[in-house]
Amino acid sequence: MKPSSSQLALSVGRRVVMACVAGLLLVAGFWTSWDTAQHVLLSKGREHGTLSVTECGDATCSGTYDPEGPPPPRAGAPIERSVAVKKGREYEVVLKPGTDELVRAGSSGVLLAWVPLGGALLLAAPVVGGGMRLTRTAWGTALAGAVLLAGAFFAL
Structure with a gap:
């Protein structure tokens, strides 16, 4: 059975809203991380x-x-x-x-500076998987966030 135009519009609207939420989470995580990371990465x-x-x-x-x-x-x-x-x-x-x-400074400083981005990646994963129905992308996003947080944890 073919979906009606209102169902199609609702589906597209949901995906657009979820993409905006996921994007907002990732931009906020990057922005927060960059406040510290710029001093560590561009320390010359x-x-x-x-x-x-x-x-x-x-x-x-x-x-x-x-x-x-x-x-x-x-x-x-x-x-x-x-x-x-x-x-x-x-x-x-x-x-x-x-x-x-x-x-x-150093490698531990770099990893610690990017911890907010790792958290944002973990928060965005359910939004990408559930709201946008992109399960593989969601698993990749969650894995990237978990690796970043685990790296920072072990750098301590």
Whole structure:
């Protein structure tokens, strides 16, 4: 039996709305990740160094920042508090230009910066699979998000 024009329009409309929702999730995940990832990925010409974490508050941890090169070490340099930052440890960091805020550098910093995108990929997978009826694409999206999150977990 051939679907009526209203059923066809409803099906197409559902797919368009779900594509917009999935796209919005992925753009939001990318945008949130890029805020940190740009400093880690495009770190050439930025100030690099080592942070020795001495204290942690509710939102940030701080410690002594020892930059590479001639500048002297500075105390009280902040880094965002996360499960990846622990008191008493040293981390390779990059200074965000125009601020005194530090972000993790190296391969672990890259993976940690992209965690929001991994979460967005996992959230978009049911939308793609259920709303758009693209099951293979949904499984690929979920797998990509899970691999990214697992990589960040093991990089800790």
